[in-house]
Amino acid sequence: MRSYLSDRMGAALLMAPLLLFLVLAYAWPFLGVVKWSFTLPTPGLGQYEALLTDDLVQSVFIRTLRIAAIVTIVSVCAAYAITVVWVRGTPAQRLIAEFCILVPFWISVLTRAFGWVALLSNRGLINTWLQAIGFISEPLALVRNEFGVIVGMTHFLIPFAVFPLASAMRSLDDRVLLAARGLGSSRMRTFWTVFVPMTRSGIIGSAMIVFVFSLGFFVTPAILGGGRSVMIAELIYLRIFQSPDWGLGAAISVVLVLFVGVLMAVLFRYVKPRQLI
Amino acid sequence: MPTYRPGPVSLVIAALVALFLLMPLLAVIPVSLTPSRMLAMPSGELSLRHYRALIEDPRWIDSILLSIRIGIVSSAFSTVLALCFSLGVWMFQPRFTAALVGFVLLPMVVPPVVSAITLYFLLTSVSGMSSFFGYDTWLGVVMAHSVMTVPFATVLILVSLSQFDRRIDLAARGLGATVWERATRIIMPNIKFGIVTAALLSFVLSWEEIGVTLFITSVNAITLPRLMWMGLRDNIDPAIAALSVILIIITVLVLAVRSVMARPRGGH
Numbered sequence: 072m073r074s075y076l077s078d079r080m081g082a083a084l085l086m087a088p089l090l091l092f093l094v095l096a097y098a099w100p101f102l103g104v105v106k107w108s109f110t111l112p113t114p115g116l117g118q119y120e121a122l123l124t125d126d127l128v129q130s131v132f133i134r135t136l137r138i139a140a141i142v143t144i145v146s147v148c149a150a151y152a153i154t155v156v157w158v159r160g161t162p163a164q165r166l167i168a169e170f171c172i173l174v175p176f177w178i179s180v181l182t183r184a185f186g187w188v189a190l191l192s193n194r195g196l197i198n199t200w201l202q203a204i205g206f207i208s209e210p211l212a213l214v215r216n217e218f219g220v221i222v223g224m225t226h227f228l229i230p231f232a233v234f235p236l237a238s239a240m241r242s243l244d245d246r247v248l249l250a251a252r253g254l255g256s257s258r259m260r261t262f263w264t265v266f267v268p269m270t271r272s273g274i275i276g277s278a279m280i281v282f283v284f285s286l287g288f289f290v291t292p293a294i295l296g297g298g299r300s301v302m303i304a305e306l307i308y309l310r311i312f313q314s315p316d317w318g319l320g321a322a323i324s325v326v327l328v329l330f331v332g333v334l335m336a337v338l339f340r341y342v343k344p345r346q347l348i
Numbered sequence: 349m350p351t352y353r354p355g356p357v358s359l360v361i362a363a364l365v366a367l368f369l370l371m372p373l374l375a376v377i378p379v380s381l382t383p384s385r386m387l388a389m390p391s392g393e394l395s396l397r398h399y400r401a402l403i404e405d406p407r408w409i410d411s412i413l414l415s416i417r418i419g420i421v422s423s424a425f426s427t428v429l430a431l432c433f434s435l436g437v438w439m440f441q442p443r444f445t446a447a448l449v450g451f452v453l454l455p456m457v458v459p460p461v462v463s464a465i466t467l468y469f470l471l472t473s474v475s476g477m478s479s480f481f482g483y484d485t486w487l488g489v490v491m492a493h494s495v496m497t498v499p500f501a502t503v504l505i506l507v508s509l510s511q512f513d514r515r516i517d518l519a520a521r522g523l524g525a526t527v528w529e530r531a532t533r534i535i536m537p538n539i540k541f542g543i544v545t546a547a548l549l550s551f552v553l554s555w556e557e558i559g560v561t562l563f564i565t566s567v568n569a570i571t572l573p574r575l576m577w578m579g580l581r582d583n584i585d586p587a588i589a590a591l592s593v594i595l596i597i598i599t600v601l602v603l604a605v606r607s608v609m610a611r612p613r614g615g616h
Contacts (some may be wrong), residue, residue: 081527085436087450089429089498089591096495097455097463100470106461113459149368152361155354164359170603175373177599179556182577182592188370188584189379192387196375208470229369248352258355287459294580301565304461304559311465311563324462331459 104321111318117297118322128306128323135302138217138292139285142224146281147274149225150232157241176230179283184294187223187258188214215297223291232277239273272341279338283331303327373596380589387584398590402550407575409584413557415572417487422493423550429494430501431543435531438509439517447508456499464563467492486566492564493554501546508542509535606616 108118122128157168175183190196191213198210213219247269251261267274289304296302301309303323310320354362379387383395390404402408435446455463468483471492475482482488488596512535520534538541558573565574 077527079442082436082440082442085432085439086442086448089433089502090448092429093454093495093498097466098451098493101466102460102474103469104466144423149365152358153365153369154543156362159352159354159358161353168362168366171369173603174596175369177374177552177603178596179558179573181556181558181573181580182376182595184594185374185576185580185588186375188386188580189589190372190375192584194387196378225352226369226372229365240379245352252352262358262441283459283563287461289461290577291462304459307461308562309466311468320465327459328462331457337456340455 078097083247088277096316098199101346105325106225107317107323112319114224118318119326121319122322128319131301131303131306134217134300135286138221138224138300138302139282141221142228142285143282144280145221145225145277146232147236150229150236150244150277153229154233154236154240158237172233174232175226180227180290181294183227184223184291187219187226214295215299217296217300219295219297220292220300220302223295227288228281228293231284232281235276235280236270239270243269271320275341276338277306279334283334283338286331287327305307354516363415365571376589376592378595379586380593382586382589384586387589388585390423398586401587402590403595405587407570408591409572411572411575414486415568416488418569418571419551422490422497422554423547425490426494426501427543427551429469430498430546431536432503434502434505434509435535439527441534449502452502453499455495456503460559461495463496464560467495467560468563483564484566486569488564489561489569489571491551492560493557494559496557497550498552501550504546504549505539505542508545512538531601549583 109115111118153168153172156164157172158165160168188195192198193212195209195214197213198207201207213222237338243266245246246259247263248285251265252258256264287304288302292300293305293308296305307320307323307327308321310316380398381394381396381399383393436442437449442448471481471483471488474488479485480487481491516538517530518532520530525534556573557571558577561571561574562577565571570578576588576591579588
């Protein structure tokens with residue numbers, strides 16, 4: 072009995088510091104943000120009413136959903152292609168694929184956004200080359216618009232889309248694929264009717280991760296959108312720092328958390344967390 | 349080894365994706381060598397002036413030193429907290445384990461901008477009580493970065509604990525080892541690779557953190573990403589290209605060393 076009690080004491084003592092830290096530094100201040108959303112600038116539901124009626128807020132919400140949807144489709148397809156090679160290629164192909172996935176993954180979001188500015192801006196690589204070969208006479212507007220945001224976000228999120236797909240593809244039984252081929256199915260047909268359906272959990276997990284990340288994405292849209300293609304996260308930043316409208320920023324945050332929470336709940340109904348790593 | 353290999357069509361598409369992934373990293377190299385003061389391609393001659401600017405401008409050096417200091421302190425803090433928590437979970441398997449771990453992982457799942465406004469609320473409230481921990485102080489940034497990195501450290505340590513054979517710990521316990529002895533002499537030496545990885549990842553995450561840092565600093569605590577952000581937002585400074593090239597080279601080297609050290613176990 073004594074040892075049972077001291078075990079529980081030990082657990083409590085070991086777990087307490089982190090739990091206490093997160094309650095004080097995260098949970099409690101989040102409740103403060105919730106309070107802001109109901110009290111600033113005047114007490115009441117005014118900020119939530121604004122979310123439903125304000126044209127600017129609405130258009131930013133719709134743009135965010137649209138960009139997130141496009142980025143999700145493009146990233147998952149691109150990630151699928153490179154993951155197939157990473158998991159099932161020859162050793163040399165696997166090494167190259169791994170390099171191309173992991174190096175960008177470890178490089179900071181700012182460096183990557185800057186790289187895209189260097190490529191896409193008016194005097195950047197792509198416009199310089201296209202003009203040099205006489206393909207265009209005026210630089211194309213590739214950045215500081217929605218196109219630039221989608222390119223930058225897709226680039227950032229492909230590695231995140233890879234991991235759930237890789238885990239689904241690794242656990243797939245080769246013999247099933249060989250059986251399909253052996254029974255006379257073509258490469259294409261084996262891929263579309265056997266391989267893809269069997270990695271469905273990976274596709275769902277990957278799409279949900281990319282979509283959820285896209286919703287709260289801040290740095291890439293702010294730099295590559297150049298203030299013209301504002302997404303929810305940047306709107307929160309602008310409300311807090313440029314038009315000290317803390318109540319609205321807080322209300323948008325609360326709605327964003329609820330929205331993401333619902334999406335995660337749906338995700339975990341279909342995919343076990345273990346399959347995502 | 350898989351016997352079912354990707355065909356030529358998959359290889360071509362994958363190669364295009366690989367090119368897309370590497371393109372922005374390669375693009376910064378020519379830009380960093382431009383003699384122009386503006387962001388532009390070098391036309392003809394090359395110059396190292398933007399690399400020199402990094403060394404000569406004290407703002408860059410100061411922000412690098414500050415980022416290193418914040419990274420080390422927040423990484424140590426979050427690794428220790430994560431280690432204690434994970435040991436508690438693993439050794440005693442308390443009730444509500446799933447809920448407690450879920451709570452610890454929240455900062456990893458919640459959109460970063462919401463964490464940012466939350467930590468902004470925290471630090472502006474604390475500012476009134478103490479001038480050391482609050483908004484725009486380096487200890488404030490340490491506190492915020494620790495919140496953001498602690499879930500990652502916890503996941504890594506829990507994963508390495510799950511691969512450790514529980515019977516070894518039970519044997520030590522049966523032979524009369526105290527909780528302290530089991531933790532420090534049996535368990536920790538066996539998961540030291542996981543602990544080191546957790547500390548390293550926490551440092552890297554803090555070193556490149558910008559989403560939250562932007563909300564909680566203004567003029568005093570200018571970390572390296574914060575300075576890069578300022579250079580990117582206003583007038584694009586080619587010194588950032590030089591810095592990016594250096595950061596990319598370091599990343600590639602570290603990954604190369606890591607893949608040589610960690611025997612090929614496949615993937616992640």
